Amino acid sequence: MRAQPPPPAPWADAGLVSGEAVELDVRAARLGSRVLALLIDLVAQLAVALLLSAALSVLVLSLPGDIMDAALAGGMQLVLLVLVLVGYPVLMERFAGGRTLGKLAVGLRVVRADGGPVGVGQSLTRALVGVAVEWPGLVLPLLSWAASVTVMLSDPRGRRLGDLVAGTLVVHTRGAGGWRPAPPPVPPLLGWAGTLDLTRVDDGLALAVRQYLGRVHQLARPDRVRLGRELWAEVAAVTSPPPPWSAPEPAYLAAVLAERGRRAAYRLGRSRAVTATLWPELMPAPATAPAPAVLRPAAPSRAVPHQPDPVRGQPTSVDARR
Known part of the structure; x- marks a missing residue:
């Protein structure tokens, strides 16, 4: 597999090779x-x-x-x-x-x-x-x-x-490069991905797809195309139905990976909801922001009962008499 020309400061410069003849992404200390x-x-x-x-x-x-x-x-x-x-x-x-x-x-x-x-x-x-x-x-x-x-x-x-x-x-022992997120799925493929049967897509195959999508920018043609086709052949063999129209293999893989992550997040949310219902003491208390200070309005003026005026015989307020 050939990669694109390395940047001026390459990452794998330690020259370490594993027993499977794979160069390790390890950086030598300077x-x-x-x-x-x-x-x-x-x-x-x-x-x-x-x-x-x-x-x-x-x-x-x-x-x-x-x-x-x-x-x-x-x-x-x-x-x-x-x-x-x-x-x-x-x-x-x-x-x-x-x-x-x-x-x-x-x-x-x-x-x-x-x-x-x-x-x-x-x-x-x-x-x-x-x-x-x-x-x-x-x-x-x-x-x-x-x-x-x-x-x-x-x-x-x-x-x-x-x-x-x-x-x-x-x-x-610490990576210097940032982990790139997987490319987002193409919107027209989201509806098709929602109908897929992903029960036979195991964690190992999903991890291989994730690593390919995260490093696809580092691969050069034609190895990038060949590896994408091989991965899509493995995914297509364990999923159904087939895609409705032709598209590049990375687009199919991104749609399948996004749908698998969405379903996993949905299952996790339901599991947490059931746990919170049955055993609320196991769930952490949600962090609540302190309530903002509320200014209390001034006390309304109370109505003073009217008393009859002893001179005129008409009701007048106490304040008026004062």
């Missing part, structure tokens, strides 16, 4: 996202170092004075440094599926060069190479930093020295 993840990891490592330092201080104070000496203190500090710089990334990638706290926040993951999960040996190799020549760079810091940045910028998949040595790759 310098910007990886530096952001590194900064978050540095904050996490600093917090871990502070906690371990506090625990080490308590341990040192609890030891007898004749046991604690400069050599033991230096050894404990070295173990603390190794745990923070090497143990943190290795343990996090081992138990978090190739991700550290920084990679979790940014949406990155370390995988093997073939797309498989990263192993402990590979994580350890990445961490040791990183500590030695990348960050903090114990061997020629400034020169190793410049070499690391140069390698990442020149590598097609943005790998650093540790990735090249360990045979790993850092990829994005």
